[in-house]
Amino acid sequence: MSAIGQPISRTDGSLKVTGRARYTGDIRVSGAVHAALVQSTIASGRIASIDTSAAEEAGVLGVFSYRNLPRMNPTPKPWSHLHPHGQGYLPLQDDKIHYAGQPIAMVVASKLDQAVQAATLIKVHYEVAQPVVFDADTTRAAIDPPQFLWPVASSVGDADKGIAAAAVKIAETYATPDRHHNQMEPHATTAMWDADGSLTLYDTTQHLYGARELIAMVLGIPVDKITIMCEFLGGGFGGKAYVWPHTLLAILAAKAVRRPVRLQLTRAQMYSMVGHQAATIQTIALGADNGGKLTGIRHESISPAPVFDNYIEYAALSSRSLWAASGGIATNHKIVHVNRNTPTAMRSPHEALGHFALESAMDELAYATGIDPIELRLVNDTATDPHSGRPFSTRAMRKCLIEGAARFGWESRSPTPRSMREGRHLISEGTAAEIYTHWRWPAKARVTINGDGSALVETGSHDLGTGTYTVMRQVAADTLGVAPEKVTVRLGDTRLPPSHASIGSATMANAGASVLLAAESARDKAIRLALTGRDAPFTRGQGADIRVAEGTLTLAHSNVSISYGDLLARNGLPNLVAEADYDPVPEHEGPKAIFSFSAVFAEVRVDPELGIVRLNRFVGAYDAGRIINPKTARSQAIGGIIWGVGQVLLEQSETDPTLGRFLNRNYSGYLVPTNADIPELDILFVGDFDEEASPLGAKGLGELTAVSVAPAIANAVFHATGKRIRRLPISLEKLM
Amino acid sequence: MHPFALSRADDPATAVAIQTRDPGLAFIAGGTDLIGLMKDRAALPERLLDINHLPGMSYIEARADGGLRIGALARMSDVAASLAVRERFPLIAEALLFAASGQLRNMASIGGNIMQRTRCAYFRDEDDLPCNKRRPGSGCSARHGLNRNHAIFGWSDACVATNPSDLAVALAALDAQVIVRGRTGERSIPITEFHRLPGDTPERDNALDRGDLIVAVDVAARREARASHYLKVRDRQSFEFALVSAAAGIAIDGRSIASARLALGGVAHKPWRLRAAETALRGVSLDDRDALRSAIAASFAEARALAHNAFKIELAQRVVVRALQVAGERT
Amino acid sequence: MSETRGAASGGKVVPVDVTVNGEVRKLVVEPRTTLLDALREELGLTGTKKACDRGECGACTVHIEGRRILSCMTLAAMQGGKQITTIEGLEHDGRLHAVQAAFIEHDGFQCGFCTSGQIMSAVAVIEEAKAGWPSAATVDVGKAFTVADLSKPEIRERMSGNLCRCSCYPNIVAAVADAAERS
Structure with missing residues (x-):
């Protein structure tokens, strides 16, 4: 029976109903310390003075402001899906205030309460300017913007x-x-540096690879030195598709204090720290x-x-x-x-x-x-x-x-x-x-058929609650001709074959296509093995004559069949691995x-x-x-x-x-x-x-x-x- | 949260004595309001005194005379579930059930409920925005800011906040008494005088002095209590503070109102009793909508709208009509 | 008055013994530590989620003495001697609780972040209905309430303290109704 089209229950269901699914903020990293932010209380102006001395004396590991945070590289313009910078204005780089809630300082301490409390000790004096808001008056001065996604007119x-x-x-x-996304899960980042200069991030992201590219560019880190993981995302809705200032701050803080740093936004911060x-x-x-x-x-x-x-x-x-x-x-x-x-x-x-x-x-x-x-x-x-x-x-x-x-x-x-x-x-x-x-976006995937007849799907896509783990299993199961329970799906890690952002309702059509193609390729490898490998069971026919169901390859119009497991054993192979690169032309x-x-x-x-x-x-x-x-x-x-x-x-x-x-x-x-x-x-x-x-x-x-x-x-x-x-x-x- | 010390009180006399001499100490019972205030830095007590273990303060006593006495530490959910409360004073049960969520009602105490501070967003903002209630003399951001949720009765230029308690509105309609133990012993404060109007000192919400401990709420039997209703209007169906609410209880003579008790929530710094309307409603038929409206209007001459809440003046009157009609169906 | 051990020294840690999922756990926390933070950071029970930290969403719902409460608005140091149940304690003998199974069957979640709170709330909702508690959806609060009266409108109202931004509400209601019927 085909798995595609069946109302199969979520494969991650038992993890989610027992509290065992691990979201970014749930992951415990040994030695991790906590960052807390200070945000501008005014919407426009500049920082006239900032006194961090009381916070520094509160037994914290580090206090950062524009005066001591390392400079970042300017962000690419225009915005694109490949370099998904949430915001072009980089945090803690100068004394300007452009919006209320703008991050202006950060405290790192071993306990979260301690960091939050020390952040309240930072005294800021502002030169206050009258903020410009979106209202009937200002809309009269609307301008024609440059294009970024589609033609403006x-x-x-x-x-x-x-x-x-x-x-x-x-x-x-x-x-x-x-309006604000208000995902149930607040944005969070845990950043860790290794001695060799490589960076590992647990991050609430809908776009692992875009985040990696953008972070590499803005912070001047080689792309191949960055690993980002997000196994479960507590809701995205577009709001976690781009890199926001807190992620960059956590990375720089971790480097400065030489400890893993956790930074989780509060609910109130989600109104100004992200889109x-x-x-x-x-x-x-x-x-x-x-x-x-x-x-x-x-x-x-x-x-x-x-x-x-x-x-x-x-x-x-x-x-x-x-x-x-x-x-x-x-x-x-x-x-x-x-x-x-x-x-x-x-x-x-x-x-x-x-x-x-x-x-x-x-x-x-x-x-x-x-x-x-x-x-x-x-x-x-x-x-x-x-x-x-x-x-x-x-x-x-x-x-x-x-x-x-x-x-x-x-x-x-x-x-x-x-x-x-x-x-x-x-x-x-x-x-x-x-x-x-x-x-239509490019996506890669890898499918492995194991000696025990199970299969592994690996693709750097995301499950935001959309059911990616479940539907990818269905696609692979049908294509490989195995029961859905035999298929394990791994997502949410930049070490997997790169996929696209999980935005725009594009995952099924594109990441799904990459899984389909990889599974087809793995299945075809098995078929070739059954036709031409060691002690090949099928001595006649060609690929199209072979059906795969319930983990077994069968030659049409015959009673000759062989399971994936037996086929691999016969050929002395631990597994069969196939990768696919789905690279469609853009829709337009x-x-x-x-x-x-x-x-x-x-x-x-x-x-x-x-x-x-x-x-x-x-x-x-x-x-x-x-x-x-x-x-x-x-x-x-x-x-x-x-x-x-x-x-x-x-x-x-x-x-x-x-x-x-x-x-x-x-x-x-x-x-x-x-x-x-x-x-x-x-x-x-x-x-x-x-x-x-x-x-x-x-x-x-x-x-x-x-x-x-x-x-x-x-x-x-x-x-x-x-x-x-x-x-x-x-x-x-x-x-x- | 800021660091604070926590200790536990085992008897009321000691609790009162400790708070009397310690201005930096706050009582904590359910904590559902205080902890939020502390997280938003709108309250920064240096010491908390856990009063949950004070003996004999969690009861719900249905008195033989038809009245009710509720210990200050009784939880909202227990009071709402009490059959005696539901049968005798449906509007109290309803006011409780329309408040907060099931989880919060399991936590929050009756005493704490009527002590709740305003939900004004300027008052609660972590950033310590100008607010005379939070920082006397800093100004009222809501007076000329966003004030859809704010008062239409009894406000001052110093504060336009409303009281968020649903229960207090029902209690005000019933002329309940708040039993308070203070440094000079026990006293009884009418609920209608318990909460203050803001005037020039909006930082003071109520009539309590330092050291005062609410020990109970006393509700006398009222002939208007059975035919009663608490109607809460809000933007969403559940789990939201009132935009406008009304507690109505009536005694009926045929189809006409013999006597009425009315209070509004969401319209003032305190539950707003509609005494002029109560008087005008005597003898008015529940079926005569126009007469109901004009009787109710007697209490609205003093209503004053802010920039974004003029609709509340009309809405509140319609809410009262509806609450009376529903109460009337319960006779 | 009895000090909650060492409390006079403001902000210093205090020991608290609580029973979590049937096991006595010795906590050493600051008075300001919420039960939510104690469960997550001290005991590693991260199934209980921090989403609003203000008592406005229900994601941190756990049971104390069998009643559903919000752990973000509860101080751990005030819970000495209490029985606490979290989502991790709902399974028995490796078998899912009926409510957990119903959530899977009816797809009562998407991202899953609110799910622990939804399930802890749902378990309590069924118990509250059995205990005869009315709700804001009860037409006449003056009448006795039984679990047979736990209609879908009743479930919707009683579950409204648990926000779900993926917005699985109809499936959550179906799951709770199903579990209530089976219980």
């Missing part, structure tokens, strides 16, 4: 002309707030004919970036490829330099922000034209990517909309706002569609446009007197290509939906306008959904094998599922109340 056809000539027009402004999702202000103009067919889309977004980096939230990206527009599509992004740390990718980067605007506007268009929201989307579906002109590899948008609507029971919806009630509550339904970028250079798609449906109940919105039920229909493990995939989907519930109803990082700092730096101030906020969620997978996306047929899923929850719920809120909320989150005062 795009224009196909003449969008404005298409809109101007349209029978129905929508032009609105939407806003999304700053976040930047706020956006988006304007959308849609034009359509009376039948709802789009004649033009213009989508522009402004977001804040720090004074030293040009980070862009590509919110308007979504509008480039989701719907066809006969006249044309134009998008653009601007940024405002403000006093804050550098934003970063956060589930779902770019798309979840842009879709809130675009798919809310589509709902507005549905009401303006009197066309059912599902029908409106079907009318504007397209088999060709409007942006690149290439055909989509697979696009099951129609299936998502139709099958999802059927599962949800959309046809019984009364479209008039405020028309459905249940006791004190208004009941309502909303929908939205989603498109998500597909990444391929013949087809590859994206994941979905349609989602939300039923909410609104207490109209108190303004309270709660999700009643939810159906998501997803085209993520072939699903390798429906159990872990479903979990990713419910996680993405709940992530979206947080986005639309609860989450926002609030900045005090005078102090220029994030204020709600904890779980009681920054609200994420609780268990009680979430009903049953219904997941459908409607995609097919996509050979362009990956040899495994899989497209990205994890990010996709968080993309259009916000507009679906916001559209449902409009259906309930007649109020169109264009500024997230939808807090109760907006509905009273």
Whole structure:
């Protein structure tokens, strides 16, 4: 029986339910000491003086500031996936203050409490400047940033002309707030130097090899002298994909005190020491004919970036490829330099922000034209990517909309706002569609078949909770023809064959492909051995005639077979090892446009007197290509939906306008959904094998599922109340 | 946390005596608020006195007269689980159950609950931001900063914080008494006078003096107690402090209100009793929404909004209407 | 008043004997050391996680005397003589606790970082329901509550002190409901 496609329970489950899974902060290193940070309490200015004498007298091992920390090499620009520097401004290098919470000193002591306490003894005097924050005034001075990931602007056809000539027009402004990842696991690093100058790191990272490259460059260490390990990651969501200042500080501290150094961020520090999702202000103009067919889309977004980096939230990206527009599509992004740390990718980067605007506007268009929201989307579906002109590899948008609507029971919806009630509550339904970028990245893997018939998969990928350990086992088991329990998977170590960052929902399609290819290669080696090796059991036939199942090779149309174990023994081999190098052309250079798609449906109940919105039920229909493990995939989907519930109803990082700092730096101030906020969620997978996306047929899923929850719920809120909320989150005062 | 010494008290008299003479000493019971304050450096006691072992302070006594006396060291979860509390004073059980989480309710004591300090983010920030409650004279960052969660009643330019206790709101509606043992012996403080308004001294939350130890909370039988409800409105469904909450208890004559007890949470530096509304509600039908609204409005003439919380003035009145309606369904 | 041994010398270490997972452990900690830090740093029991360190997420949930509490908001030095159970103590004779098995079966976790706390909480939730405790989801708190009343809305409310950022909530609820039914 094929393991792929089976709802197999997580192979790391027993480690996780017993507390035995070891996360970065759990790993005990002999002789390790602790670092604590001092952070700027002002958002802009400079350090006028810093007095570390009291801390130095507190029996600590080292106190560091810009005055004594070694200089680092400037960071590469522009930012890239290969050199994933979270932030271009390096810590403790000068006396400037660019943002609140900027690290300005570090204390190392043998006990954590001691380091934290000594850090409070450091006296800093500042020259204070007025911070610049992202608000209505500063957005007027937004600038055109240089490109870093995608082109900043795009224009196909003449969008404005298409809109101007349209029978129905929508032009609105939407806003999304700053948000923070708030992974349960705080970022942590333990850094150790060996006498020979080699560096070993336990680090909370979604990108082992990128981190290694970046650290090598910034700290001037040969790449081959650096080992980074991360066996289990307590949630990433994009926030652990890049190297942030604390990792560099821990490495330099360990060198200075000649001891292994542990540095774990506090929850409050996670608001300024690492990235976040930047706020956006988006304007959308849609034009359509009376039948709802789009004649033009213009989508522009402004977001804040720090004074030293040009980070862009590509919110308007979504509008480039989701719907066809006969006249044309134009998008653009601007940024405002403000006093804050550098934003970063956060589930779902770019798309979840842009879709809130675009798919809310589509709902507005549905009401303006009197066309059912599902029908409106079907009318504007397209088999060709409007942006690149290439055909989509697979696009099951129609299936998502139709099958999802059927599962949800959309046809019984009364479209008039405020028309459905249940006791004190208004009941309502909303929908939205989603498109998500597909990444094709190189990845390597190694597969070993052992003499006892077991197999080992090794690849430098990561398991952030996505199920990598489990799905790689399934891929290798099927390919090798062994039971899944026979396969061990090793991840999370730079000594393994290099893989790519575990971001952008790319792991199954790319790292998975490398495992597939390596397993195929190992299996083929065995087959060759069975045909041509010592005492070869198969005296006729060729590779294609040999089937492998349950660890045994069998020649077609014969009863001749041999197990992997016997085959290796017969040839005097301890094992068979094969490596694979999956090196696809980047998606944008391929013949087809590859994206994941979905349609989602939300039923909410609104207490109209108190303004309270709660999700009643939810159906998501997803085209993520072939699903390798429906159990872990479903979990990713419910996680993405709940992530979206947080986005639309609860989450926002609030900045005090005078102090220029994030204020709600904890779980009681920054609200994420609780268990009680979430009903049953219904997941459908409607995609097919996509050979362009990956040899495994899989497209990205994890990010996709968080993309259009916000507009679906916001559209449902409009259906309930007649109020169109264009500024997230939808807090109760907006509905009273 | 900063270094501190820890010792344990075995009898109340000694505990009171020790704290009376030691301004650097704080009592610790459940610790669920104090430890957070210490981690955020908003409290830096040099010595902690563990009062969990004081004898005879963890009881829940359902008195023969229908009243209730709760020892200060009784845990929130035990009080909420008590059938006597649930039957006699549903709003007390509800106020407890809508607070915090199951884990915290197992830890937190009743005395500590009403001693909780404000959740104002400026007050709690590790960075010691300007806050008169934390550092008198440093200013109030919330007054002209982010103040959606802050007060609409009784605030001063020195402090706009709210009291976070749910339980205290229910107790205020019931005119409970806080039994305090101090250096001059035991005394009883009405819960409505236990918490202070901020005025010019927001660093003082309540009427306790140094050395005072809460030993019990006393709730007399009230005819409005059975038809009662604690309604808590917050952004998420669970595990969050109130944006606005209301404790309502009524006595009914047919469908009209014979007498009402009302207090609001999340709106002031103390549980905010709505006495004018209580008076105006007498004789009003539970089915006459407009009359309920205008009676309640009697207590809102003195409400003053800050920049981001004007909605609370309307929300609070709607919350009271709803709490009365639900209480009315329990007769 | 009895000093908690040597406590007058502020910040100095004090000995505390606690029973952890059935075994008496002699701790020597500063008064400021939380139970969470003592478990992780002194006893090497790293299954209990530090995620917020402010009592706001539930990742550090352990049982003291059979009750679920937050170890990050508890001082180790105040727990002398107490029975403490952590996630490492839940298995019996090498067999998973029913709640642990249900979490695997229902995929009640993704990254797994909150999982120890979720499971410790879930075990207690079932016991609390058996003891007749109501919750904020209980429609009429004045009525007796039995474990048969432990509906999904009840489980959701009772498990809300444990945040999960991977957001596995529906699977967690399914796991707890399943384990409650079997118990």
